Amino acid sequence: MLGRSEFAKIIKIEGKVRGSALKTDAEYVKRNWGADGLKVVETDFKNLGYPIEYRKIKDLDWYPVCVRLLSLLIIKARFNLSDDDIESMGKMTPKFSFIVKFIIKMAPTLEKGIENIPMIWGKHYSIGEFEVVEFDDKDNFLLIRLKDFKVHPILCRYLTGYFFGLLQFLMPNENVKIEELRCMFKGDPYHEYRFTWK
């Protein structure tokens, strides 16, 4: 379980996250471990002295970004999830996100859809700058960059899955591959992800 000192560090992280992002965690837990699983997670929150009730979270309201992080860390610890599981959880998130689906379905073209991805980020997080560095539809290549978002390493794998899930909406018939080329926790100035597909 999360140690007191780590918890103390986490709650000091600045920034906000939309309730929609937290609710997808709840959906993931409910789907895998049922309502009882979710209650256990909520109890863990409570035990940390930071009580959260997922059902009361509103999609469009802003919450401290530490809740996002705590939610992931508690779920990972409680259900003994691997890094791959965290990536899978990230992949599932867009599928249950009201905001993602709302924005993604507005795209009439692939280009427009790619252009909307930074907007999706902005709708979810108050920190971090999301940028589409390069998109080449002919060479099947997309490079995205996330700056100023050094929150916790668990989010690197989570976001890898998350971005994959987003892109799946735009190219469901393609065999998409994603790779984190640069990482702020490895000393890089930003996070950088490369997508390729056939």
Place this chain on the structure above:
Amino acid sequence: MNTDLPGNEMRNNKNIKELKEELFELKDYINDIWQFCPMPFAYINIFDAIIDISDSFEGFLGYKKEEVIGNTLNKYFKNPEDLKNIKRLTIEQGGLRNENSVLVNRTGEEIYVNISTLLRCDEDGNSIGYFLAFNDITREKRAELKFRNIFDNAGDAIYIYDLDGNFLAVNKNACELLGYTEKEILRLRLEDIDADHSPQKCQRMLEELKKSGRLFIESEHCTKDGKKIPIEFSARIIQFDDKPAVLSIARDITQRKKAENALKESEMKFRILAEESPNMIFINQAGKIVYVNKSCEKMMEYTREEFYAEDFDFYKLFSPESRERCRENFERHMKNEEVEPTEYTLLTKNGNKIEALITTRLIKYEGKDSILGIVTDISQQKRIEKNLKKSYQELKKTTSSFVFTMAKIVEVRDPYTAGHQQRVAKLAVAIARKLGLSEQEIDTIEMAALIHDIGKLYVPAELLNRPGKLTDTEMELIKTHPRAGYDIAKTIEFPGPIAQIILQHHERIDGSGYPAGLQDGEIILAAKILAVADVVEAMMSHRPYRPARTSAEAIEEISTRRAVYYEPGVVDVCIDLFRKRLFMFN
């Protein structure tokens, strides 16, 4: 004015808050629809990715939301081309209603659906995705497929056509029967497949159907290559696609017609055989005549109408003394018992008698138990038999007179044996009768006995009449008489083995007799009877060389020689006749 600004801001802030609340209410309302609508539906973006599915979609195809969302919907279609067409048409038309397709669920089961779609566009009018609602029609489709399966695999040709004779549906058998493809038939009219190609005929049939609701006829169809096929055709009015139509079932009866014709031909052949038979042939069903041939009419002098009349009494064809026998035999037939050919006296209409031998059999005629009778007129045979019997009696009388005369000749030469042959004959006949021999056999034995010593004509008379013991040579001479008698008798055509009986009447079953020394199995029964009668009578008669013995002595003698010289059965009968005083010599 500036003063308005704070108020406006407040109003604007309030409006934003209210709008946000309304937006959330709307979101919840939409969420409720996605969660609780029983009809499965999905939203697909323009890239074919499933953006969202209703909760009912999970149960519908058996996949979880997280497995489905983000995937392409293509993979759930049996034929992925269907979705491409649906998308194209949705974009072209803004939406679709009730487009048929087939999905495949998690377990690989086919789900038949009616799909309705609604196109979504952005504010610039660009297509951005579409809703798909799925109406599960699997049950109806399976029922339809089941019907179609039955329809196509029915053994008969099935057509459905409207009341103007335009074909609406046909099964595979109909196509095979007529040699057309389904598409070709659906372009035809009823008269096109009718052998007469007569619109009037078809119109009449349709009119009749409209009146009565159903029809059952035999007709002919014409195939694509012009061949005519006999068919059995049933039709009835049904509702097809909510309109009255005719359901017709046509059965190719070519083979049946061939069989019927073959049967008719065969029946004709047998009818000719029966009709032209010189024998009378009839079929009786429960006491009534249901068939008679020409010979019955001719010989019994009744017409067929009279025979077949309801009140015709079958048994009046029989003489009173034959009727009961006929009834009994017919009853035995009905109990499935075998009945031997039986002689009856028949009575013609004019009272003439016909002696008949009737062979009867239990048969099925028109599905019912019946008696087939074949009558042979044996009147002439009976007359011949009668004449023969008369001739035989006359011949027998003549023969008897002849035999009697011959016997007398012997007795004239041998007075001591006078009457011996007659008495032997009487005893032999009594034994034979007691043994149960036929009258003809008894007659033969009697005649043989009457002349059994005829061979003694060749023995010198002084030897026959001389008292005292005979020498061996004289005895040998006496012993020639059976052979001599045989030689005389064999020249005469007697009705029976008279010569042989005479020849063997001194043979003994132990082989000690003469002239041939035959043994038991070689001596005929008649000769064995004659041997016993001869010895008994001889002992009981006076002879020049000894006095007459008593019957007790004679019985003693044959008892002693029983099964040695004489046949035991014959001896027993003979003893019985004397002991019970059933026979006595005069």
